[in-house]
Amino acid sequence: MAIRVWTPKVKGIPHTVVARWNSWTFAGELVVDGRVIRTWGTMVEGPDMNFKIESQSGFLRKTLRGFDLYMDEQKIRYKESQ
Secondary structure, three states: OEEEEOEEEEHHHEEOEEEEEEOOOEEEEEEEEEEEEEEOOOOOOOEEEEEEEEOEEEEEEOOOOOEHHHHOOOEEEEEOOO
């Protein structure tokens, strides 16, 4: 299972965003602060998966290598493998 972790700040408070997916099928889940907020099957619906952390908009965008996270239209850097 592939995983990518980000720690964006919303109103000065860091949050943990995790995308986990099967690297063969791309089926996976989006977890925010330990809570699963979205799951998807083998076909990721549309180009972006929208969600909110408190009042701030965010989305995951599927890429050739996995996913990128954007919060308020700005790309967030992910943590390197742990």
